[in-house]
Amino acid sequence: MFRKAQATDVSVFTLADTAGLIESVAGWSEALHGNAALDDAFACLVRGMGAEAGAIVRTHPGRPFPQIVALHDEKAGDGVSRPLRGSFAAALFGAYLESAMPATVWLASQHADESDTVADAGLLVWQSARRFREMAVLTLTSDPSFHDHIELHFRERLPESTVAMLNVILPSVARIWARRKVGLVTAKVAERSRSSEGRAPLTGRGPILGAGNPADLSRAEFRVSVLLSRGLSVKGVSTELGLSEATVRSHLRSIYSKTGTRGLAQLVFLLLERPAGFEEPAQRWA
Numbered sequence: 001m002f003r004k005a006q007a008t009d010v011s012v013f014t015l016a017d018t019a020g021l022i023e024s025v026a027g028w029s030e031a032l033h034g035n036a037a038l039d040d041a042f043a044c045l046v047r048g049m050g051a052e053a054g055a056i057v058r059t060h061p062g063r064p065f066p067q068i069v070a071l072h073d074e075k076a077g078d079g080v081s082r083p084l085r086g087s088f089a090a091a092l093f094g095a096y097l098e099s100a101m102p103a104t105v106w107l108a109s110q111h112a113d114e115s116d117t118v119a120d121a122g123l124l125v126w127q128s129a130r131r132f133r134e135m136a137v138l139t140l141t142s143d144p145s146f147h148d149h150i151e152l153h154f155r156e157r158l159p160e161s162t163v164a165m166l167n168v169i170l171p172s173v174a175r176i177w178a179r180r181k182v183g184l185v186t187a188k189v190a191e192r193s194r195s196s197e198g199r200a201p202l203t204g205r206g207p208i209l210g211a212g213n214p215a216d217l218s219r220a221e222f223r224v225s226v227l228l229s230r231g232l233s234v235k236g237v238s239t240e241l242g243l244s245e246a247t248v249r250s251h252l253r254s255i256y257s258k259t260g261t262r263g264l265a266q267l268v269f270l271l272l273e274r275p276a277g278f279e280e281p282a283q284r285w286a
Contacts, residue, residue, distance in 0.1 A: 024048030
């Protein structure tokens with residue numbers, strides 16, 4: 001049974017000053033009532049809680065793709081860091097996420113002994129690339145038809161004081177979210193969808209399965225892509241790798257995001273686009 005996060009004092013990391021946190025929550029309230037830009041307010045909230053990157057995410061039971069409502073990464077666009085592109089919580093927490101109570105805090109580090117090591121491989125690879133040591137999931141709402149949460153990524157494990165502060169501030173953050181302007185989330189999701197549709201798929205940087213790994217796929221994602229390129233179905237990939245179909249589809253969501261593809265058909269088309277003389281570097285990712 002998954003446990004609600006318990007504080008563990010493992011670093012000297014502390015939240016930003018209290019005045020700044022209060023100001024960020026005030027901005028959060030203004031944005032959710034339609035009086036300020038949600039993206040800007042969320043960026044302030046992420047900073048105020050001491051995180052470097054974060055996302056507001058909506059998941060629907062039975063649907064494979066989480067919806068990103070807002071996303072902020074302090075290092076996005078610096079040309080060096082691997083930016084946050086989506087959500088890791090569904091792959092890591094699975095069904096636990098759907099039953100989370102509003103205004104609770106979960107820590108990825110405390111779930112490590114219960115998680116599918118393949119399902120959370122994407123998170124581990126990304127954390128390693130960014131030198132992060134913790135992800136916190138702050139539950140906003142729990143509804144039969146959808147679940148909203150905030151994901152925050154931190155450089156260090158969170159000390160007791162930080163977890164305590166998150167537990168203190170989260171009820172207000174969740175309450176403001178519950179009283180948000182009608183249609184706000186739908187409008188933001190549609191806006192992000194239109195923006196992603198305008199983004200071209202990964203092209204011009206070499207084949208997806210090339211030795212340079214231009215899409216920056218994790219080892220697990222690379223193996224899934226190789227098998228898809230050989231003509232296997234999602235079920236076939238699941239059988240070949242000994243994974244559940246849900247885990248394979250979780251990897252696919254990450255692959256779609258990294259390659260700019262909109263679905264399996266488009267991904268397979270790109271996987272099969274190989275220049276003359278291309279040799280599949282299977283051993284490199286064994």
